[in-house]
Amino acid sequence: MNTYAKLLIRLQPSGRQLLQQQQQHEQIASSLPTVFSSVRKASSGTTLEYDTPKAYKLHMLEKGPSTHVSCNREEGLEYYKKMQVIRRMEASANNMYKSKLIRGFCHLYSGQEAVCVGMKAAMDKNDSLITAYRAHGWTYMMGVSVTGILAELTGKKTGCAEGRGGSMHMYAPNFYGGNGIVGAQVPLGAGVAFAHKYRGESNVCIALYGDGAANQGQVFEAYNMAKLWSLPCIFVCENNGYGMGTSTARASANPNFYTRCEYIPGIWVDGMDVLAVREATRFARDWCTSGKGPMIMEMATYRYFGHSMSDPGTSYRTREEVQDVRKSRDPITSFREKVIEANLATDEEFKNIDNEVKKIIEDAENHAQNDPELHVDELYSHVYSMRPENFKIRGCDNFTFKEISK
Amino acid sequence: MNLSVHRLIPTISTCSSFFIRRRLAHFTFFKDQPDPAHGPTKEMNLCQTIQNALDITLKNDHTAIIFGEDVAFGGVFRCTAELRPKYGADRVFNTPLCEQGIVGFGIGAAVAGATSIAEIQFADYIFPAYDQIVNEAAKYRYRSQNLFNCGRLTIRAPWGAVGHGALYHSQSPEAQFMHTPGIKVVIPRSAIQAKGLLLSCIKDDNPCIFFEPKILYRSAKEDVPLNEYTIPLSKAQIITEGSDITLVSWGTQVHVIRVVAQMAAKENISCEVIDLRTIVPWDVDTICQSVSKTGRLLISHEAPITAGVGAEIAATVSKECFLNLEAPIERICGYDIHPIPHVFEPFYFPSKWRCLEAIKRMINF
Numbered sequence: 001m002n003t004y005a006k007l008l009i010r011l012q013p014s015g016r017q018l019l020q021q022q023q024q025h026e027q028i029a030s031s032l033p034t035v036f037s038s039v040r041k042a043s044s045g046t047t048l049e050y051d052t053p054k055a056y057k058l059h060m061l062e063k064g065p066s067t068h069v070s071c072n073r074e075e076g077l078e079y080y081k082k083m084q085v086i087r088r089m090e091a092s093a094n095n096m097y098k099s100k101l102i103r104g105f106c107h108l109y110s111g112q113e114a115v116c117v118g119m120k121a122a123m124d125k126n127d128s129l130i131t132a133y134r135a136h137g138w139t140y141m142m143g144v145s146v147t148g149i150l151a152e153l154t155g156k157k158t159g160c161a162e163g164r165g166g167s168m169h170m171y172a173p174n175f176y177g178g179n180g181i182v183g184a185q186v187p188l189g190a191g192v193a194f195a196h197k198y199r200g201e202s203n204v205c206i207a208l209y210g211d212g213a214a215n216q217g218q219v220f221e222a223y224n225m226a227k228l229w230s231l232p233c234i235f236v237c238e239n240n241g242y243g244m245g246t247s248t249a250r251a252s253a254n255p256n257f258y259t260r261c262e263y264i265p266g267i268w269v270d271g272m273d274v275l276a277v278r279e280a281t282r283f284a285r286d287w288c289t290s291g292k293g294p295m296i297m298e299m300a301t302y303r304y305f306g307h308s309m310s311d312p313g314t315s316y317r318t319r320e321e322v323q324d325v326r327k328s329r330d331p332i333t334s335f336r337e338k339v340i341e342a343n344l345a346t347d348e349e350f351k352n353i354d355n356e357v358k359k360i361i362e363d364a365e366n367h368a369q370n371d372p373e374l375h376v377d378e379l380y381s382h383v384y385s386m387r388p389e390n391f392k393i394r395g396c397d398n399f400t401f402k403e404i405s406k
Numbered sequence: 407m408n409l410s411v412h413r414l415i416p417t418i419s420t421c422s423s424f425f426i427r428r429r430l431a432h433f434t435f436f437k438d439q440p441d442p443a444h445g446p447t448k449e450m451n452l453c454q455t456i457q458n459a460l461d462i463t464l465k466n467d468h469t470a471i472i473f474g475e476d477v478a479f480g481g482v483f484r485c486t487a488e489l490r491p492k493y494g495a496d497r498v499f500n501t502p503l504c505e506q507g508i509v510g511f512g513i514g515a516a517v518a519g520a521t522s523i524a525e526i527q528f529a530d531y532i533f534p535a536y537d538q539i540v541n542e543a544a545k546y547r548y549r550s551q552n553l554f555n556c557g558r559l560t561i562r563a564p565w566g567a568v569g570h571g572a573l574y575h576s577q578s579p580e581a582q583f584m585h586t587p588g589i590k591v592v593i594p595r596s597a598i599q600a601k602g603l604l605l606s607c608i609k610d611d612n613p614c615i616f617f618e619p620k621i622l623y624r625s626a627k628e629d630v631p632l633n634e635y636t637i638p639l640s641k642a643q644i645i646t647e648g649s650d651i652t653l654v655s656w657g658t659q660v661h662v663i664r665v666v667a668q669m670a671a672k673e674n675i676s677c678e679v680i681d682l683r684t685i686v687p688w689d690v691d692t693i694c695q696s697v698s699k700t701g702r703l704l705i706s707h708e709a710p711i712t713a714g715v716g717a718e719i720a721a722t723v724s725k726e727c728f729l730n731l732e733a734p735i736e737r738i739c740g741y742d743i744h745p746i747p748h749v750f751e752p753f754y755f756p757s758k759w760r761c762l763e764a765i766k767r768m769i770n771f
Binding site for chain 2: 103104105155163164166168169180181182183212213215216217218243244245246250251252373374376378379380383393394395
């Protein structure tokens, strides 16, 4: 709501200072300085390899994911392209929202791209995933086209839910959304994991939630069930530092979300490094599919935009903080630099990829703005599955009964 | 926020025109006049009035505490602005994101003697707390044979359609709480009403849920008395007297039926407009006396029609006033789909045209 945007005031002066102090103490040490030297040393002409000693922290685990990560040229360019698509897609959503082509609520993923791209790179094609409302990046990674996403945001028929769902309710095969109520998706993820186990599939369900949702009771209920029944569920906390406008320090007695469960092992991962994320996901996936039960991952990441389009994102954090992260820890530019450093690709090639991405987004925007909307008869469709005999949806008066065809 | 208040254009057939005109609200806000006996007034909108009521409460009741998500800086709708600097961080504080925990905590604090005012950020999020409300708050006095009670608990939540809220920022869940004895549910239609009703809820010896129509937060501007005053709960208000048909509603929809009454008056139909105000326990007598006089009843609400509050009112009135009825009781409510699909919001509403059509049907029955 615009109300929220215009009327969010700055925190009390002492509150902001406190925040800044805490942020300074919690500053995740950038792994870049050590990385570049190791990149140059380790990488041959065909692979990018480097060490990430600070990328993981372990809870209840003797051994963690490998701190030596690598990727080849194709993978490098693919990850870059995917992250860039998401970044540009969110920028497009931002612009369309501001010109009132998208209404309602819109939560942007910019800054967190490495998490979804890195994790998907380690996922099997039959793994399931469920997340909360900051879902556009994940929707793209789970197979929906940019057109399907942008048209869904503008409420057109070519959207992935035919315009009915909007920003928070996008779905795809093996992708269970897109959920509005904070934390409600986590027990659902445990249930999907149970289905995999029941059917004897060697797949996992990845249940994502944020730092704000980590304090919901139902998350702990899901932890208990998953551990009790050894479900192949990876609980992933995408910790971007803020639950709407509240920093993790002010919301959580224990802000180390990967340690929140004393009977499920956890890994903290530097969520801005796409290869570290991939490596950690491989480790977690192997853990779960070998029958060892669930695992928790905390992705330390950051969002550049506010909580939603109604939130400028600057009343609870400084502009300098946001710019600082963009400069020193941006997942896309830092990955691009590493790939160039390893001589896997040139600046020119990246520019070409950027242009391709631009075209994809422009085409999708075109569809999003010009495709037809859903017909009003869909107002009463899909409320139930098989409609009972002679069942009609009652309308706004006793004489309006709609025969529902589906 | 400049929510321009215009009348909704007549129901039209194409989506695209609605798309352009979506910014217009579906109602006109009717201002009430303050009671001169309540002293000096100030022009305030609904959220400023709520803030004023909470300020008065914190000032006069030293056990009062206000808590919820983001209330410390003022809340997402600014209803608790400036309270924390004034009364301190131990009285106005944030909770983590856990509705069940918030209400449970509130119940405990109320039982122990604090005047607890819990805020649920949107009524759509109240459901994790539903068990606490229904199984703990509502039953405390009953199951302890009056040894304990959590009457000092008041839960406030923004309620109802807002134009672009879609499925999770537009719900009106009052019917789901009406079915629970032991709690009171109150919904104001305006700023003056809200202050009196909220202060009554806070003072009331029973746990109360106070739903605040969020679309009225900025648009409901009235001259609100600055002093403390209360409006009795479980008392409906007859806003306009009439003789041909009784119209009952609450919250934002009251303004819609007031327009309908004006439209009907042009066709020489005299409407008695009643604001129910307290959903449970509701004022059976006022409604039944009115229907005994007019012989016709129309109930209108935003929530879906099946088992909405209108159903309970219709059943009770048809029993009490059976021989007085000239026409069947009509309910003009939302569709039996999920409130409110974003893309179809203008089509979902029980608009003034549908209400007028129902009135004509009843008059001509």
